[in-house]
Amino acid sequence: MEAVFDALGDGTRRHILVVLSGGEQPAGTVVAALQARGAISQPAISQHLRVLREAELVTVRAEGTRRLYSVDADGLARAQAWLAALADPL
């Protein structure tokens, strides 16, 4: 859980999640989308994707040389549940 909100605590990573909310995307497309918004390198995005993966906020699957990323609904649900518990203490 710690890793989840640490991962969400960066604007670039949140932007990546927004891009991926449009559906499964190869890493290269994510890079292009982020670079359309401002100068950032491919390795920077790759590192962010790794953090999101380790936090279980995204999933990957390989297809040839491409890595297809998607938002991980389970991870997002866990984050939502944690927030809900704060507002509504059992």
Next chain:
Amino acid sequence: MEAVFDALGDGTRRHILVVLSGGEQPAGTVVAALQARGAISQPAISQHLRVLREAELVTVRAEGTRRLYSVDADGLARAQAWLAALADPL
């Protein structure tokens, strides 16, 4: 919204929210609760409370010299809604 997840992206602040989820508490009680978990100064907590306030994740009200903090359900709901939109893109 940026400020909300930036604020949530720190473990100490998340711990403060957990403490406050138990109900309205004066700042001093929050300090005591956090210090029970590890060495941290009163000003550090005060600064975190300010960040949480600016992100609208907590509310304050003064009672004499005490400042009573509570979790802000609206702010938490906004955060949840944002996460929900990611998983379930309209």
Next chain:
DNA sequence: GATTTCCATAAGTCAACACTTATAGAGGAG
């Protein structure tokens, strides 16, 4: 099999930000 594309990792740099100590200020208590 050489080249090219796609992505990840390595290593190093720099700035943001989470801390600290010191202090100010506002409200009860004596």
Next chain:
DNA sequence: CTCCTCTATAAGTGTTGACTTATGGAAATC
């Protein structure tokens, strides 16, 4: 009025972590 409690702000420091360039490796293309 004075003292003490409670909390916030000021100022300075150190470390984390978000970036960079450089490189490695795996799969498609020719």
